[in-house]
Amino acid sequence: MYSDKKKRRWPLLILAVVCILMGTLAGWKVSGTSARDMEEESAVALLAAIQRSALQCYVVEGNYPPNLAYLEENYGLQVNTRDFYVVYDAFASNLPPYVSVLAKP
Secondary structure, eight states: OOOOOOOOOHHHHHHHHHHHHHHHHHHHHHHHHHHHHHHHHHHHHHHHHHHHHHHHHHHHHHOOOSSSHHHHHHOOOOOOOOEEEEEEOOOTTTTTOOOEEEOOO
C-alpha cells in the first residue's frame, strides 16, 4: 500500500548536531588539560637539567657554580626565561644550590 507521509528527519538532525557539539567540547577540554600537563613537564625537565648541570660542574671543578649564568656560559645550559621563573640560590660552594622553576602565568 502506498503512503504519502513525509518522513521526519528533524530528530536525526538534532541528534547529529548534539553529538558534534559534545565531541567538540570534549576535544577542547582534553587539549586544555594536555597543554597544562605539558607546561608542568617542561618545568620539571628544566629543573632536572639545571640540577644535572650543577652536579656536573661539582664533579668537574670541585665546587657548585655560583650562579645560573655560569652554567649557561660554561656548560651549555639553555634556560627558557620567557616561559619560566628560575630561582637559583647557591649558599656555599660545597653544598648543592636551591633551584626552583615556576611557570609564568
